[in-house]
Amino acid sequence: MQAAVTRMAKELRMLQSDPPPGVWAAPLGDSAMQLEAQLQGPKDTVYEGGIFKLAVDIPARYPFEPPKVRFLTKVYHPNIDPEGRICLDLLNMPPKGAWKPSLNISTVLASLGLLLGEPNPDDGLVADITAEFRHQRAVFDAKARQWTQRYAVQQPAGSGGAAAAAAASGSGEGGAAAQEQQQEQQQQPADKENGQPAAPAGGKHAAGGGGEGAAAAPAEQPAKRPRLALRK
Numbered sequence: 001m002q003a004a005v006t007r008m009a010k011e012l013r014m015l016q017s018d019p020p021p022g023v024w025a026a027p028l029g030d031s032a033m034q035l036e037a038q039l040q041g042p043k044d045t046v047y048e049g050g051i052f053k054l055a056v057d058i059p060a061r062y063p064f065e066p067p068k069v070r071f072l073t074k075v076y077h078p079n080i081d082p083e084g085r086i087c088l089d090l091l092n093m094p095p096k097g098a099w100k101p102s103l104n105i106s107t108v109l110a111s112l113g114l115l116l117g118e119p120n121p122d123d124g125l126v127a128d129i130t131a132e133f134r135h136q137r138a139v140f141d142a143k144a145r146q147w148t149q150r151y152a153v154q155q156p157a158g159s160g161g162a163a164a165a166a167a168a169s170g171s172g173e174g175g176a177a178a179q180e181q182q183q184e185q186q187q188q189p190a191d192k193e194n195g196q197p198a199a200p201a202g203g204k205h206a207a208g209g210g211g212e213g214a215a216a217a218p219a220e221q222p223a224k225r226p227r228l229a230l231r232k
Contacts, residue, residue: 004062008032020110033058042117046144050152066091066099076147078119078130087125
């Protein structure tokens with residue numbers, strides 16, 4: 001067990017300093033015997049744009065036994081089943097497999113990246129997907145792209161139906177508030193003396209062009225001249 005821990009500490013340093021293209025891996029928690037890994041979907045394939053997560057379990061007898069690796073992200077692939085199990089010779093002991101102690105986690109993850117972009121129908125794990133890959137390639141490609149978009153492409157925060165519904169709700173509330181504000185602006189304070197609404201500034205009453213406001217205004221009386229006292 002200690003030999004496996006020492007070996008994994010060395011391999012993790014190598015993964016951090018010189019990872020294979022499109023590969024990321026790190027310890028899961030404080031233990032170097034459990035890793036979380038990610039593979040970028042290979043360019044110009046049906047998996048391009050996806051980020052595929054994997055779980056890597058290191059056995060106590062590592063490197064004399066291969067690591068146990070499975071996909072956590074759903075992927076439509078002839079060599080990967082719905083539980084994430086993988087058909088790859090490097091993950092199995094001889095004589096059926098090709099694992100040997102000189103291999104390492106970096107090599108395994110790089111090989112999985114190649115398998116993702118280049119499925120092997122001669123060693124298929126899922127019969128119907130393998131047959132589809134062989135005989136209905138266009139159908140397979142369409143389904144694999146759809147799964148990649150659905151399960152492996154990271155969605156922006158706040159997107160989706162809930163966010164859209166919230167936005168719609170917010171716009172509705174804003175419209176109601178604007179309507180209420182407009183109604184309030186149309187209501188003017190009542191005149192305290194006669195109880196009638198005050199004429200709006202700049203309206204027809206303020207213009208002086210005849211109206212109830214102008215008729216109600218008291219007429220201006222001419223000033224009386226003082227009488228002159230007559231001298232006798």
